[in-house]
Amino acid sequence: MTETRLLELSGITKRFPGVLANDDVDLDVRVGEVHALLGENGAGKSTLMKILFGLYEPDSGQVLIEGRPSGISSPADAIRAGVAMIHQHFMLVPTLTVAENVVLGLAESGWRLDTGSVAERVRDLSARYGLEVDPSALVWQLSVGERQRVEIIKALYRDCRLLILDEPTAVLTPPEVEDLFVTLRQMADDGRGLIFISHKLDEVMSLADRITVLRDGRVSGETTPGETSKEELARMMVGRPVQLVPDKPPLEIGGVRMAVEDLRVVGDRGTEAVAGLSLEIRSGEILGIAGVSGNGQRELAEAIAGLRAPAAGRVLVDGRDVTGAHPSEVRSAGLAYVPEERMRDGVVGEFTVAENVMLVDHDRAPYCRRGMLRFGTIGERARDLVARFAVKTPSLETPTRNLSGGNIQKLILARELSGSPAVLIAAQPTRGVDIGAAEYIHRRLVEEQGRGTAILVISEDLDEVMALSDRIAVIFEGRLMGIIDRSEVDVAQLGLMMAGSSNAA
Amino acid sequence: MVPLAAVLASFVIGAVILLMLGADPIEGYRALVDGAFGSPKALSHTAMKAMPLLLVGVGICIAFRASVINIGGEGQMIAGAIVSTVVVLNVGDLPPLVLVPLVFCAGALGGAIWGAIPGVLKAYSGVNEILSTIMLNIVAVQFMNFLLRDPIMDPAQKTSGRIPQTERLSANADLPILPGASRLHIGVLVALAVAVFVYVLLWRTALGYRLRAVGHSAAAARYAGMPVKRTIVAALTLSGAMCGIAGAVLVFGSESHRFVTDGSSVGFTQSAGFNGIVTALFGALHPLWTIPSSFLFGGLLVGAETMQRAVQVPKALMVGLNGLVVVFVVSSERLRRVLRERADRETNRRADHSVDDPATGAGRSTDSSVSGPLGTATP
Ligand SMILES: Nc1ncnc2c1ncn2[C@@H]1O[C@H](COP(=O)(O)OP(=O)(O)OP(=O)(O)O)[C@@H](O)[C@H]1O
Numbered sequence: 001m002t003e004t005r006l007l008e009l010s011g012i013t014k015r016f017p018g019v020l021a022n023d024d025v026d027l028d029v030r031v032g033e034v035h036a037l038l039g040e041n042g043a044g045k046s047t048l049m050k051i052l053f054g055l056y057e058p059d060s061g062q063v064l065i066e067g068r069p070s071g072i073s074s075p076a077d078a079i080r081a082g083v084a085m086i087h088q089h090f091m092l093v094p095t096l097t098v099a100e101n102v103v104l105g106l107a108e109s110g111w112r113l114d115t116g117s118v119a120e121r122v123r124d125l126s127a128r129y130g131l132e133v134d135p136s137a138l139v140w141q142l143s144v145g146e147r148q149r150v151e152i153i154k155a156l157y158r159d160c161r162l163l164i165l166d167e168p169t170a171v172l173t174p175p176e177v178e179d180l181f182v183t184l185r186q187m188a189d190d191g192r193g194l195i196f197i198s199h200k201l202d203e204v205m206s207l208a209d210r211i212t213v214l215r216d217g218r219v220s221g222e223t224t225p226g227e228t229s230k231e232e233l234a235r236m237m238v239g240r241p242v243q244l245v246p247d248k249p250p251l252e253i254g255g256v257r258m259a260v261e262d263l264r265v266v267g268d269r270g271t272e273a274v275a276g277l278s279l280e281i282r283s284g285e286i287l288g289i290a291g292v293s294g295n296g297q298r299e300l301a302e303a304i305a306g307l308r309a310p311a312a313g314r315v316l317v318d319g320r321d322v323t324g325a326h327p328s329e330v331r332s333a334g335l336a337y338v339p340e341e342r343m344r345d346g347v348v349g350e351f352t353v354a355e356n357v358m359l360v361d362h363d364r365a366p367y368c369r370r371g372m373l374r375f376g377t378i379g380e381r382a383r384d385l386v387a388r389f390a391v392k393t394p395s396l397e398t399p400t401r402n403l404s405g406g407n408i409q410k411l412i413l414a415r416e417l418s419g420s421p422a423v424l425i426a427a428q429p430t431r432g433v434d435i436g437a438a439e440y441i442h443r444r445l446v447e448e449q450g451r452g453t454a455i456l457v458i459s460e461d462l463d464e465v466m467a468l469s470d471r472i473a474v475i476f477e478g479r480l481m482g483i484i485d486r487s488e489v490d491v492a493q494l495g496l497m498m499a500g501s502s503n504a505a
Numbered sequence: 506m507v508p509l510a511a512v513l514a515s516f517v518i519g520a521v522i523l524l525m526l527g528a529d530p531i532e533g534y535r536a537l538v539d540g541a542f543g544s545p546k547a548l549s550h551t552a553m554k555a556m557p558l559l560l561v562g563v564g565i566c567i568a569f570r571a572s573v574i575n576i577g578g579e580g581q582m583i584a585g586a587i588v589s590t591v592v593v594l595n596v597g598d599l600p601p602l603v604l605v606p607l608v609f610c611a612g613a614l615g616g617a618i619w620g621a622i623p624g625v626l627k628a629y630s631g632v633n634e635i636l637s638t639i640m641l642n643i644v645a646v647q648f649m650n651f652l653l654r655d656p657i658m659d660p661a662q663k664t665s666g667r668i669p670q671t672e673r674l675s676a677n678a679d680l681p682i683l684p685g686a687s688r689l690h691i692g693v694l695v696a697l698a699v700a701v702f703v704y705v706l707l708w709r710t711a712l713g714y715r716l717r718a719v720g721h722s723a724a725a726a727r728y729a730g731m732p733v734k735r736t737i738v739a740a741l742t743l744s745g746a747m748c749g750i751a752g753a754v755l756v757f758g759s760e761s762h763r764f765v766t767d768g769s770s771v772g773f774t775q776s777a778g779f780n781g782i783v784t785a786l787f788g789a790l791h792p793l794w795t796i797p798s799s800f801l802f803g804g805l806l807v808g809a810e811t812m813q814r815a816v817q818v819p820k821a822l823m824v825g826l827n828g829l830v831v832v833f834v835v836s837s838e839r840l841r842r843v844l845r846e847r848a849d850r851e852t853n854r855r856a857d858h859s860v861d862d863p864a865t866g867a868g869r870s871t872d873s874s875v876s877g878p879l880g881t882a883t884p
C-alpha cells in the first residue's frame with residue numbers, strides 16, 4: 001500500500017547558541033491527516049515548524065513535499081509550495097480590513113485591490129469552513145478568536161496544502177476551540193495535511209490522527225490516539241509519570257487577606273467591565289474564577305494590581321486599602337501578580353533572564369544598595385530561581401525573548417513567588433505551559449497556599465480551576481453569579497452559571 | 506564593523522565628488538587626516554570639537570535608551586550657557602576651585618530645566634517630545650538673544666558697538682588649561698568623566714535599569730510598579746543636563762571668555778546639539794562607544810578646514826559627508842538587523858545575542874524613531 005506522503009522531514013538538526021533545538025528529527029504528514037506535535041516547553045516544536053516554513057534554515061536534514069525537495073528558504077517560498085503557518089503570535093496588520101489582510105502579499109493583487117471579489121471569496125470560504133467573520137471589519141476591532149479565523153482564511157485563500165498551527169487553542173475559549181476543530185476536520189477531509197501543536201492532551205486525543213512527541217529536540221515517540229492514553233503521552237513528553245491533578249492538603253484557612261467590595265471598573269471599550277463585584281479570599285485559600293473570557297476577569301485583576309483605576313468600590317490587600325493605588329504600593333502591601341499577557345507585561349523581552357528576575361524589586365535589597373545594582377547577588381538569586389523552577393535557558397545572560405513561551409511563564413512565576421507574597425493573583429497560570437511544568441506550577445500554588453497565601457486563580461481552563469480551587473466564583477458580564485464550594489461542584493450547573501443564569505441552587 | 510564600513514562608503518562617495526570638482530581626493534583626504542589627527546595641535550583642535558559632541562552624545566544616549574527622542578540639544582546647551590553665565594556674573598569673585606565646579610553644575614542645571622519641561626509635557630500631557638524639544642530650541646535662541654542684547658549685555662557694548670555679548674567673564678571661571686597644552690582645557694576630562702558616569706548610570710544603577718525598562722516596554726515597567734512618568738521626566742532632565750554642561754563648556758572654555766550670539770543657535774553651538782545625536786547613534790547609543798565616535802566626528806569637522814585650504818573645496822562638503830555617514834549608519838542599522846536575522850536562519854553557531862554588546866543591543870528600540878532626528882541632524 002502506498003499512502004501519499006504530503007510532507008516528509010528527515011534528519012532535521014538545528015542548533016542555537018547553547019541549545020540543540022532540533023536533533024535529527026523525522027516527521028511525515030499524509031494527505032488528509034491531522035498530525036499532532038507534542039512536547040515540553042523548549043522541546044523544539046516551534047523551531048521545527050519555522051524550519052518547515054522557511055523562517056530558519058536547518059543545519060542539516062531534508063524537507064520533502066510530495067516526495068520532492070521543497071526548496072523552501074523563505075516564507076514566500078513556503079506559501080508558493082502550499083505551506084501556511086498560524087503562528088503562536090498573529091501576524092496581521094491591525095489597521096487594515098479582513099479582506100485586505102487576506103490578500104496582503106499576494107502577487108496577483110497588483111496595484112488596485114478588487115475588494116469586492118476578494119470579499120466574496122472570503123465569504124465563500126467562511127461559509128464552507130464555518131469561519132464566521134466579516135470581510136470588511138478592521139482587524140484591530142476583532143477578538144483573538146476572530147483574528148485566528150482570519151489567519152486560517154488567509155491560508156485557505158492561498159489554497160494551502162499543508163497548514164501548520166502553533167498552539168492555536170492557547171488563546172481560545174472552549175466554544176471557540178470546538179468551532180476550530182470542526183473547521184480543521186473539514187480541511188483534513190478535503191485532502192489537506194495539518195500539523196497541530198498543543199499542550200492540552202484532551203485536544204490532541206480528540207483531534208489528531210497521529211501524534212509525534214518531541215523531547216529535548218529529538219523524537220521520543222510516534223503513536224495514534226487509539227493506541228495511547230493521556231497518561232502515556234504525558235510520560236513520553238516528560239520522561240516520567242505526571243500527576244495531572246495536584247494533591248490538596250487539608251485546608252487551614254485563616255482570616256481575610258484580600259477583599260474587593262462592590263468594585264466597579266470601566267474596560268477598554270468604555271463600558272463597565274466589572275459591575276459591582278465583591279469577593280473575599282482568606283489566608284490559605286485558593287479562590288478560582290470561572291467564566292468565559294471577556295467577562296471582566298482581566299479588568300478585575302488589573303484593578304486589584306493597581307494597573308487600572310476602579311470607578312467605585314474598594315480593594316483591600318492584607319488589611320490595607322489600596323483602592324486606586326500605584327502598582328508599587330499594591331506590591332508593597334503584599335500582592336504578587338502573574339499577568340495574563342506575559343510577553344507584554346510580565347517581562348521585558350530585551351532584558352536578560354537575570355535582569356527580568358529583579359524586574360519587580362530591582363530597587364530594593366538585596367538587588368540594590370544605595371541606588372547601585374549588585375550584580376553578584378542578582379546573579380546568585382537568578383541562578384537559584386532558574387534552577388528551582390527548572391527554567392530552560394542557555395544562560396542567565398540570554399535575552400528573555402529567546403526563551404520558549406512556557407519557560408518565560410516559569411520565570412515569571414519564580415519571580416512572583418520568591419517574595420513570599422500575602423496575596424497572589426495568577427491569571428492563566430499554565431497557558432502555553434507543558435504538562436510537566438503545569439504540574440509543577442500547580443504544586444507550587446498549592447504549596448504557597450499551605451504557607452498561608454491568599455490566592456486568586458483566573459483561568460479559562462475549567463479543569464484547572466476545579467483542580468486548584470477551594471471555592472469557585474463564577475462571573476458573567478462583570479457580575480458575580482455565585483460562589484460554589486469545592487465539595488459541591490457540579491459541572492453542568494457551573495456551565496449554566498457561566499452562561500449567565502444565576503445560582504438557583 | 507558596520508559603522509566603519511559606513512564611514513568608508515561615504516568617503517568613497519566624497520572622493521568621487523572631489524574628482525568631479527577637479528580636486529585630488531588623495532591629497533584632500535591626506536590634508537583632512539593630517540589636519541584632524543596629524544599633529545599635537547591638530548589633536549588638540551579635534552578634542553576641543555569633540556568635547557561638546559561627546560557631552561551632548563551621552564545625553565542623547567540616556568534619552569534614546571528610554572525611548573525618548575530628544576531633539577532639544579541645541580536649546581538645552583543654550584540654557585546651560587545662560588544659567589552658568591548668570592551665576593558667574595553674580596558670584597564671579599569666588600575662588601576658581603569653587604567657581605569652576607559651580608560653572609559645570611550651573612550648566613547642568615540650566616540644561617536640566619530645559620529638558621525637564623518637555624519631559625513633564627510628555628509624561629503628564631502626552632505632548633510629543635520631538636515637537637516640544639524643537640520648539641524649545643527656538644525659544645531658547647530668542648531668550649539668549651534678548652538677554653545678550655540687554656539684561657546681561659556687556660555695559661561697554663551698550664554705549665559703543667552694541668555687539669550682543671557679555672563682558673569678559675570673571676577669570677576665576679576660566680576653565681583651566683591642561684598642563685603643557687595651549688588651548689585644551691579640563692573640559693575634555695570632564696566630558697570623558699561624564700561619559701563614564703552615564704555608562705555607570707545606565708547599566709549599574711537602579712535608575713538606569715528603570716530608564717532602559719521603560720524604553721523597552723512601558724507596559725512591563727508599569728506592571729513592575731515603576732514610576733513610568735517620573736522616569737520619562739528623569740530621562741529628558743538628565744539628557745538635558747548633559748547638553749547643558751556642553752553649553753557651559755562652550756562659554757567658559759572659549760578664547761574670548763564671553764557669551765556671544767550672532768542671533769542664531771548655530772552661531773553659538775556650531776550645531777553640536779544636532780551633531781551630538783549623530784555622534785550618539787554612531788556610537789550605537791552606548792556612552793563608552795560615543796567617546797571614539799565624538800573624536801571621529803570632531804576630527805572630520807576640524808580636518809574639513811585643512812582640506813578646504815589644501816584642495817580648495819568648500820568645507821561644506823565635509824558637512825555633507827557627515828550627513829552621508831549618518832544615512833549609511835542608520836540604514837545599516839536596519840541592514841544589521843536583516844543580517845542578524847539571516848544569520849539566525851542560516852547558521853547560528855557564531856551568532857552572539859548578548860544584550861550588553863553595544864553593537865547589537867543598541868539602536869533596536871529607537872530604530873523606528875531615528876528617522877525623525879536625522880532630518881535635522883546635519884543642517
Ligand atoms: N531565535 C532563537 N535564538 C536562540 N535560541 C532559540 C531561538 N528560538 C528558540 N530558541 C531555543 O530553542 C529551544 C526550542 O525552542 P522552541 O521555541 O522551538 O520550543 P517549543 O517546543 O516551541 O516550546 P513552547 O512549547 O514553550 O512553545 C529553546 O530552548 C529556545 O530557548
Ligand SMILES: [Mg+2]
Nearest residue numbers: 045046088404
Ligand atoms: Mg513554541
